[in-house]
Amino acid sequence: MNKSIWLGVIGFVAAATGFWLSTHLTREPAAPVIAPALTLNDLNGKPHTLTDWRGKLLLVNFWATWCAPCIDEIPLLVQAQKEYGPRGLQIIGPAMDEITSITPMAARLGINYPLMADFAQVDTAMRLLGNEHGGLPYSVLISHDGLIVKTILGGVKKDELQRLIETHLKPTGTTS
Amino acid sequence: MLSADAAFQLMPPEAQGKNLSVQWEIAPGYYLYRGRMKFEAAEPASATLGNVTLPDGEKIHDEHFGEVEVYRTGTLTAQMRISQPLQKLKVTYQGCAEIGVCLPPQTRIVEVFNQP
Numbered sequence: 001m002n003k004s005i006w007l008g009v010i011g012f013v014a015a016a017t018g019f020w021l022s023t024h025l026t027r028e029p030a031a032p033v034i035a036p037a038l039t040l041n042d043l044n045g046k047p048h049t050l051t052d053w054r055g056k057l058l059l060v061n062f063w064a065t066w067c068a069p070c071i072d073e074i075p076l077l078v079q080a081q082k083e084y085g086p087r088g089l090q091i092i093g094p095a096m097d098e099i100t101s102i103t104p105m106a107a108r109l110g111i112n113y114p115l116m117a118d119f120a121q122v123d124t125a126m127r128l129l130g131n132e133h134g135g136l137p138y139s140v141l142i143s144h145d146g147l148i149v150k151t152i153l154g155g156v157k158k159d160e161l162q163r164l165i166e167t168h169l170k171p172t173g174t175t176s
Numbered sequence: 177m178l179s180a181d182a183a184f185q186l187m188p189p190e191a192q193g194k195n196l197s198v199q200w201e202i203a204p205g206y207y208l209y210r211g212r213m214k215f216e217a218a219e220p221a222s223a224t225l226g227n228v229t230l231p232d233g234e235k236i237h238d239e240h241f242g243e244v245e246v247y248r249t250g251t252l253t254a255q256m257r258i259s260q261p262l263q264k265l266k267v268t269y270q271g272c273a274e275i276g277v278c279l280p281p282q283t284r285i286v287e288v289f290n291q292p
């Protein structure tokens with residue numbers, strides 16, 4: 001096979017890899033990045049910063065009631081909070097939405113983690129956490145010591161979520 | 177992942193007499209929800225809009241939202257009647273990417289091109 005054909009094959013493989021990466025929207029920071037000290041107001045208007053949950057493996061899941069893929073993954077998150085909460089996982093759900101829309105849906109889905117709602121505040125937080133275009137759902141996994149370990153644009157699959165959580169939870173018996 | 181402006185390119189609305197048309201170019205792999213479009217007169221705010229017509233979209237059954245109608249890749253044109261000459265129109269729309277990511281609702285106030 002001559003050189004030009006090999007170059008063509010290599011070029012095709014590179015393009016295909018790039019396409020695959022672009023359609024799989026999970027990213028790990030190249031170097032450890034400290035999560036910004038964002039403020040998000042809960043449904044009672046009480047402000048929280050991400051450092052409120054320092055010491056926990058924090059999964060920040062940005063969502064909205066108008067986002068079907070967001071709603072699809074919530075049962076998975078509810079189950080994960082139930083299963084891994086005692087081991088140190090904390091999920092929070094900032095919503096680009098109105099409280100009046102979120103409250104009934106949260107009840108219907110049995111959401112068992114804190115929610116926040118403020119369109120502008122949540123949009124700002126999401127962009128500071130690397131979501132350039134504001135697409136949803138968008139999840140950010142933050143280690144117990146406040147480092148961003150993974151961002152995911154789009155819904156997360158059960159086996160992927162379990163693997164991420166198991167990988168980044170502090171081993172049982174470890175002290176902070 | 178495209179920005180909302182790139183995924184749903186909103187063209188300057190055009191008015192000819194009392195007929196107004198609003199057009200989008202929807203990028204490949206994206207779709208707009210018919211039921212999440214809204215048109216309002218912005219300048220003058222006293223103008224009224226009526227007879228908003230859109231082509232038939234693709235009807236899909238969404239597990240969470242029931243029966244919805246969407247518009248996929250290509251040119252989408254909405255037509256409506258205006259009660260008086262309009263300088264600016266407020267347009268709201270929302271859509272998603274077929275890979276399973278949704279973009280937030282967009283609201284734009286756009287200048288209307290009034291044809292002589």
